[in-house]
Amino acid sequence: MSKVWSRRILEVLLVVFAAAYLSPIYVMLVNSFKTRLEMYENALALPSRLTFEFYAEAMKKMSFLTAFGNSLYVTLTSVVIVVILASMTAWMLVRTDNWVSRVIFLTFVSTMLIPFQTIMMPLMQVMDWIRSTLQIPMLNTHEGLIYMNVGFHAGMAVFLYHGFIKSVPIALEEAATLDGCSKFGVFWRIVFPMLRTITVTVAILDIISMWNDYLLPSLVLSDKGLRTIPLSTFYFFGEFTIAWNLAMAGLTLAIIPVVIFYLFAQKNIIKGIAAGAVK
Amino acid sequence: MRMKNIAWYALFTFPLLFIFTTVVIIPFVIGIAYSFIEWDGIPANPKVFVGFENYVALFSDQRFLASAGITALFTLLSLIAVNVLGLLFSLMVTSGLKTSNAARTMLFMPNLIGGLILGYIWQFIFTDAFKMIGETTGWSGFFFNWLLDPQYALIALVVVFTWQMAGYTMVIYIAGIQGIPDDVLEAAWVDGANAWQRLTRIKFPLLMPSFTICLFLSLSGAFKIYDVNLSLTNGGPVNKTEMFAMNIFNEIFGYGNYGLGQAKAIVFFLIVALITLTQVILTKRREVQM
Numbered sequence: 001m002s003k004v005w006s007r008r009i010l011e012v013l014l015v016v017f018a019a020a021y022l023s024p025i026y027v028m029l030v031n032s033f034k035t036r037l038e039m040y041e042n043a044l045a046l047p048s049r050l051t052f053e054f055y056a057e058a059m060k061k062m063s064f065l066t067a068f069g070n071s072l073y074v075t076l077t078s079v080v081i082v083v084i085l086a087s088m089t090a091w092m093l094v095r096t097d098n099w100v101s102r103v104i105f106l107t108f109v110s111t112m113l114i115p116f117q118t119i120m121m122p123l124m125q126v127m128d129w130i131r132s133t134l135q136i137p138m139l140n141t142h143e144g145l146i147y148m149n150v151g152f153h154a155g156m157a158v159f160l161y162h163g164f165i166k167s168v169p170i171a172l173e174e175a176a177t178l179d180g181c182s183k184f185g186v187f188w189r190i191v192f193p194m195l196r197t198i199t200v201t202v203a204i205l206d207i208i209s210m211w212n213d214y215l216l217p218s219l220v221l222s223d224k225g226l227r228t229i230p231l232s233t234f235y236f237f238g239e240f241t242i243a244w245n246l247a248m249a250g251l252t253l254a255i256i257p258v259v260i261f262y263l264f265a266q267k268n269i270i271k272g273i274a275a276g277a278v279k
Numbered sequence: 280m281r282m283k284n285i286a287w288y289a290l291f292t293f294p295l296l297f298i299f300t301t302v303v304i305i306p307f308v309i310g311i312a313y314s315f316i317e318w319d320g321i322p323a324n325p326k327v328f329v330g331f332e333n334y335v336a337l338f339s340d341q342r343f344l345a346s347a348g349i350t351a352l353f354t355l356l357s358l359i360a361v362n363v364l365g366l367l368f369s370l371m372v373t374s375g376l377k378t379s380n381a382a383r384t385m386l387f388m389p390n391l392i393g394g395l396i397l398g399y400i401w402q403f404i405f406t407d408a409f410k411m412i413g414e415t416t417g418w419s420g421f422f423f424n425w426l427l428d429p430q431y432a433l434i435a436l437v438v439v440f441t442w443q444m445a446g447y448t449m450v451i452y453i454a455g456i457q458g459i460p461d462d463v464l465e466a467a468w469v470d471g472a473n474a475w476q477r478l479t480r481i482k483f484p485l486l487m488p489s490f491t492i493c494l495f496l497s498l499s500g501a502f503k504i505y506d507v508n509l510s511l512t513n514g515g516p517v518n519k520t521e522m523f524a525m526n527i528f529n530e531i532f533g534y535g536n537y538g539l540g541q542a543k544a545i546v547f548f549l550i551v552a553l554i555t556l557t558q559v560i561l562t563k564r565r566e567v568q569m
Binding site: 007010011012014015017018019021022024025027028031040042043044085086088089091092093096104107108111113114115116117118119120121122123125126130147148150151152154155158183184187208211212213214215230233234237244247248251254255258259261262266269270273274277 | 284287288290291292294295296298299301302303304305306307309310313371372374376377378379381382383384385386387388389390391392393394395396399400401403404407408411412415442447450451453454492496503505506509510523524527528531532537540541544545547548551552555556
């Protein structure tokens with residue numbers, strides 16, 4: 001009896017502890033409903049009434065819906081391109097085992113060590129040169145940002161796909177080739193469906209890092225209408241730091257998409273993170 | 280046939296290689312060249328070759344050296360906090376309690392929120408919320424505006440970074456713990472090993488691969504911190520919490536010293552490469568084979 005009870009108590013304690021760990025989220029939430037006066041009376045208490053006026057105001061000032069649409073477009077397009085190109089590249093590199101492939105693979109992997117700050121300035125110079133000389137609008141466009149996102153996430157994605165493909169048996173591919181399937185057909189009909197697990201991992205890791213990325217978009221995008229969620233949060237916050245209730249409503253808005261994504265894909269996210277790190 | 284294979288090879292690998300080269304390789308190489316010139320970033324102004332002058336200058340840049348010191352201290356503290364907490368969490372949620380899954384879900388959540396937004400949430404907590412709590416409870420020795428004091432501001436950064444990363448390392452430690460075969464632990468239990476011995480003599484040695492990964496991730500993550508730094512303290516008070524990455528950004532885009540800033544960026548790269556590779560080699564050596 002006492003053993004069962006002590007277990008129950010431990011179970012409750014664990015949840016209470018985990019909930020306490022999330023208390024900053026609670027502080028953010030409750031203060032997003034309070035007036036200035038109420039907030040300064042007690043920052044930790046529950047709000048006396050539920051008013052969404054700060055949310056409406058924050059939504060307008062952050063151009064939240066535009067920012068959300070921009071983030072969604074940039075992140076999803078970048079991830080789809082990374083998945084398609086990195087899986088194709090990694091497959092060729094594994095299946096064509098010669099020195100060229102090894103050099104290419106090593107280049108992809110070793111550049112993963114380069115911090116973003118080391119290349120941000122020259123990258124902007126290169127993109128500016130492409131813009132002015134070749135007339136391709138790489139700066140201040142979503143497409144330019146997507147292009148750079150793909151470049152920065154290529155190394156990690158190729159690395160993960162490469163490791164996974166090495167363990168995929170080649171027999172099926174050989175059979176399909178004998179049946180007259182082209183390389184393109186072999187890859188998309190036979191190989192790619194078998195890469196599902198690692199594709200989920202790559203997609204999740206990239207979605208999280210691209211969605212939350214601030215520095216690269218801040219350098220690439222300058223038009224107000226192009227801002228992603230982290231960018232619009234930054235500018236919004238710069239203007240309204242003093243109005244904490246409004247700021248908290250804005251931050252809550254910024255977090256909502258992430259929380260929804262987490263609730264729906266929780267198992268895959270945790271599995272994907274573990275798989276991506278262990279490789 | 281051979282030509283055809285080469286064509287397929289190119290078709291599959293060229294697009295990504297092209298993008299990768301223009302975004303990472305070329306800027307990296309050009310970046311090395313930029314570190315030897317003096318330039319203010321204005322296209323019309325000349326770029327003057329100065330050799331190693333920028334590298335000499337950065338070693339007498341007091342603010343840069345201070346930021347290197349702060350970054351090292353921050354990284355050390357974060358490394359300890361993130362891994363102790365992550366390991367503790369993983370042991371808690373693998374103890375077979377019914378509420379483990381719910382706890383794991385909650386403990387991991389902060390990791391999904393971007394550093395910029397996390398920094399802002401905590402900025403409110405460390406400044407106004409702390410001050411208010413201090414005023415109402417009278418415990419103003421602990422609850423005051425942490426971000427106005429250089430030391431406490433640094434601790435605040437460690438707290439926020441740890442809050443973000445502990446759940447991440449937890450997930451990796453969980454995978455490691457679940458990979459330990461039950462019969463090994465049972466055999467130890469039969470041989471009379473107590474819980475502490477099972478933890479330190481069996482679990483920890485077998486978790487060495489997880490330690491390698493977690494130390495690597497928290498080390499490079501802490502060393503390269505920027506977003507949280509920007510939104511929580513913005514380097515303040517008076518640049519006392521300006522980390523490496525922020526110092527580089529400010530030197531280039533804030534003060535317009537493109538050459539000097541780029542030299543710092545190259546030094547930054549060398550240090551990151553050196554410490555992460557050393558750390559991986561060191562811990563890899565201590566991994567045990569099953």
